[in-house]
Amino acid sequence: MAESITLVSLMLQALKQVPLQDIFERDPYESRSTALPGPKLMGVLVVHQLIKSPYLRGVVTALNEHQPLQEAVGGP
Secondary structure (H helix, E strand, C coil), X not given: CHHHHHHHHHHHHHHCCCCHHHHHHCCHHHXXXXXXXXXXXXXXXXXXXXXXXXHHHXXXXXXXXXXXXXXXXXXX
């Protein structure tokens, strides 16, 4: 499990190096987004795809139970 969280954290750090906001500013999604800005949504989607444990497949459960993961995607 710790290895999975480390991998997810590394992927999220790498994702921060990509100018995602520039991409989302050209996308009509950004103007419709009320819950999550594009770059934060991308982080949550990456986490969701990388978590392998069936128990942790629920994004909300995973984020609530792992503070470093929650911080990595931008907070609650």
